[in-house]
Amino acid sequence: MAEVLVLVDHVDGEVKKVTTELLTAARRIGEPAAVWVGGGAESGKAKLAEFGAEKVYTAAAELNDFVVAPKAELLAKLAGEKSAAAVLVSATPENKEIAGRTAVKLGSGVLTDVVDITGDLVAEHSVFGGATITHARVRSGVPVVAVRPNSVPAEPAPGAAELEEAEVELSEAATGAKVVERVVQEKGARPELTEAAIVVSGGRGVGSDDFSVVEALADSLGAAVGASRAAVDSGWYPNQFQVGQTGKTVSPNLYVALGISGAIQHRAGMQTSKNIVAVNKDPEAPIFELADFGVVGDLHTVAPQLTEEIDKRK
Amino acid sequence: MNIVVLVKQVPDTATERKLSSDDNTLDRAASDGVINELDEYAIEEALLLKEKHGGEVTVLTMGPDQATDSIRKALSMGADKAVHLVDDALHGSDALQTAYALSKALGTVEFDLVVLGSESTDARTGVVGAALAEYLGLPQLTLAGKVDVDGSAIRIQRATDYGYDVVEAQLPAVVSVIEKINEPRYPSFKLIMQAKKKPVEKLSTADAGIDTAQVGVADAGTETTDFAPAPPRAAGTVVKDEGDGGAKAAEFLAEKKFV
Numbered sequence: 191m192a193e194v195l196v197l198v199d200h201v202d203g204e205v206k207k208v209t210t211e212l213l214t215a216a217r218r219i220g221e222p223a224a225v226w227v228g229g230g231a232e233s234g235k236a237k238l239a240e241f242g243a244e245k246v247y248t249a250a251a252e253l254n255d256f257v258v259a260p261k262a263e264l265l266a267k268l269a270g271e272k273s274a275a276a277v278l279v280s281a282t283p284e285n286k287e288i289a290g291r292t293a294v295k296l297g298s299g300v301l302t303d304v305v306d307i308t309g310d311l312v313a314e315h316s317v318f319g320g321a322t323i324t325h326a327r328v329r330s331g332v333p334v335v336a337v338r339p340n341s342v343p344a345e346p347a348p349g350a351a352e353l354e355e356a357e358v359e360l361s362e363a364a365t366g367a368k369v370v371e372r373v374v375q376e377k378g379a380r381p382e383l384t385e386a387a388i389v390v391s392g393g394r395g396v397g398s399d400d401f402s403v404v405e406a407l408a409d410s411l412g413a414a415v416g417a418s419r420a421a422v423d424s425g426w427y428p429n430q431f432q433v434g435q436t437g438k439t440v441s442p443n444l445y446v447a448l449g450i451s452g453a454i455q456h457r458a459g460m461q462t463s464k465n466i467v468a469v470n471k472d473p474e475a476p477i478f479e480l481a482d483f484g485v486v487g488d489l490h491t492v493a494p495q496l497t498e499e500i501d502k503r504k
Numbered sequence: 505m506n507i508v509v510l511v512k513q514v515p516d517t518a519t520e521r522k523l524s525s526d527d528n529t530l531d532r533a534a535s536d537g538v539i540n541e542l543d544e545y546a547i548e549e550a551l552l553l554k555e556k557h558g559g560e561v562t563v564l565t566m567g568p569d570q571a572t573d574s575i576r577k578a579l580s581m582g583a584d585k586a587v588h589l590v591d592d593a594l595h596g597s598d599a600l601q602t603a604y605a606l607s608k609a610l611g612t613v614e615f616d617l618v619v620l621g622s623e624s625t626d627a628r629t630g631v632v633g634a635a636l637a638e639y640l641g642l643p644q645l646t647l648a649g650k651v652d653v654d655g656s657a658i659r660i661q662r663a664t665d666y667g668y669d670v671v672e673a674q675l676p677a678v679v680s681v682i683e684k685i686n687e688p689r690y691p692s693f694k695l696i697m698q699a700k701k702k703p704v705e706k707l708s709t710a711d712a713g714i715d716t717a718q719v720g721v722a723d724a725g726t727e728t729t730d731f732a733p734a735p736p737r738a739a740g741t742v743v744k745d746e747g748d749g750g751a752k753a754a755e756f757l758a759e760k761k762f763v
């Protein structure tokens with residue numbers, strides 16, 4: 191069976207959930223082989239084995255010192271050497287860029303923001319803010335596919351996860367954009383936005399930089415916190431929590447929108463959520479068109495009551 | 505410093521967007537064309553850099569004849585001239601083919617910097633900037649929330665999952681911008697009038713040296729095989745808060761087993 195390369199997303203040796211989803215999808219196509227860049231592969235190995243990775247190709251942390259290009263060189267080299275059937279990455283902004291460059295190197299096609307994929311590599315997309323479903327395939331070279339987090343449910347299946355070092359000689363073109371500093375803006379104890387099973391977001395309706403009503407509800411649900419652009423632009427919540435077209439795309443089991451009108455750019459980032467609950471004082475707010483359950487009312491009274499009810503039921 | 509800004513015309517997100525059943529590509533006649541929102545931020549950034557460092561700003565657009573609307577808009581914001589890559593052979597090109605074609609068209613212009621949007625509202629692939637850097641063999645400075653140029657050195661803040669990376673490179677380079685970077689200006693009446701006289705050069709695939717076997721829907725590396733309207737979401741329940749809105753929402757969540 192041909193290998194399917196899966197680029198691992200990890201933070202300090204801890205494998206992200208999306209990688210287990212990708213390994214699950216890879217098993218439909220062929221034999222999953224994880225690609226690990228940087229340290230920590232030893233500690234992440236068990237998780238990869240649990241979801242069926244037969245191999246784990248490891249590459250030096252140095253690849254992270256330059257923007258995107260080195261990882262594309264690594265993936266293209268491995269895809270060639272191993273005659274891979276496909277290359278899968280998660281559909282984060284950076285990984286989509288890696289996918290694009292890898293596909294150029296391989297002379298193949300790239301599909302991004304895929305919400306499902308079959309064993310014969312037919313990919314499903316949700317486009318135009320969720321209004322249309324399309325199917326697409328790659329018809330030249332090794333398909334490179336970026337799959338959205340929370341799209342394919344992860345299912346365990348044992349694999350050997352045998353570590354193997356991958357050598358890559360970086361070209362000069364790959365080292366042109368050097369990362370000289372990494373700035374981490376506050377990162378709380380909450381689950382990460384794109385990975386979370388539940389997301390609670392606040393918009394302009396929150397009214398101030400006091401996001402505690404949103405955070406309290408999120409914490410009662412074990413959810414991540416998101417924000418609309420209006421809230422981010424007002425300086426109420428940090429940039430990396432923005433959900434939408436130019437923010438993160440999330441696809442949780444439950445999305446709760448507090449004081450968010452539901453502009454097309456916001457919907458583009460949350461439309462594929464499985465359940466949507468909205469609280470808004472305007473009965474005409476477009477977010478209600480999407481909501482499975484909506485409450486017309488003031489979020490400052492509805493959300494705390496909801497939080498209290500949830501805590502009671504625990 | 506000479507800057508080329510890549511501007512794409514996209515269907516207005518406020519109107520209904522459709523795919524054409526002939527070849528499953530975007531039906532550009534079905535909705536009004538507007539400039540891709542993020543490209544206005546790219547134009548603004550190019551103009552700010554020009555104001556600081558001098559030089560010329562050239563708009564480069566690949567698209568059908570109607571795309572001249574977006575070119576005029578870009579010129580009326582203050583860009584100096586435009587190149588319009590237009591050829592039937594380009595119809596239905598996917599993101600990588602677009603990047604290839606744009607890289608060829610860039611070969612006809614002198615530049616120190618290419619600035620583009622990080623994503624378009626229609627394709628939403630977000631790969632053009634990266635693929636373009638790959639084709640051109642130039643440093644990739646994408647997802648920039650801040651750009652500083654000092655002589656031949658350029659430094660950006662690249663948006664990441666956790667905050668941002670500071671990235672440095674030497675010009676020439678490819679920069680893509682996120683909307684946090686600036687606030688695009690409105691064209692003044694004077695600039696709108698001037699824009700009508702600014703030069704727009706039309707470029708065919710032959711002029712740009714584009715291999716037509718590598719562009720267009722027939723040769724795309726990807727193929728949309730079918731499309732259909734998304735199944736409508738089952739109509740939801742909307743209740744008015746009468747002091748029990750939160751409790752009712754909790755009931756819904758309990759039914760769905762979230763609590």
Ligand SMILES: Cc1cc2nc3c(=O)[nH]c(=O)nc-3n(C[C@H](O)[C@H](O)[C@H](O)COP(=O)(O)OP(=O)(O)OC[C@H]3O[C@@H](n4cnc5c(N)ncnc54)[C@H](O)[C@@H]3O)c2cc1C
Pocket residue numbers: 392393394395396417418419420421432433434435436437438448449450451452453454455456459469470471472475487488489490541542683
């Ligand atoms: C290039 C571009 C990219 C963009 N990208 C994004 C993006 O990624 N993400 C994004 O979110 N937006 C994005 N936008 C902006 C988008 O168009 C909207 O402006 C934005 O989503 C609005 O945020 P909002 O819903 O919080 O604010 P508003 O539209 O102002 O809505 C606030 C809502 O809160 C309700 N409300 C007010 N007070 C209360 C209260 N006490 N209780 C309950 N409800 C209340 C109001 O009825 C209203 O519906 C983008 C725009 C552009 C041009």
Ligand SMILES: Nc1ncnc2c1ncn2[C@@H]1O[C@H](COP(=O)(O)O)[C@@H](O)[C@H]1O
Pocket residue numbers: 510511512513540542543546564565566567599602606619620621622623624625627628629630631632633
């Ligand atoms: N046909 C085109 N002509 C000019 N620029 C384009 C074209 N297609 C994409 N771009 C640029 O690439 C950016 C990203 O587009 P995309 O990768 O398609 O989401 C856009 O914001 C534009 O700046």
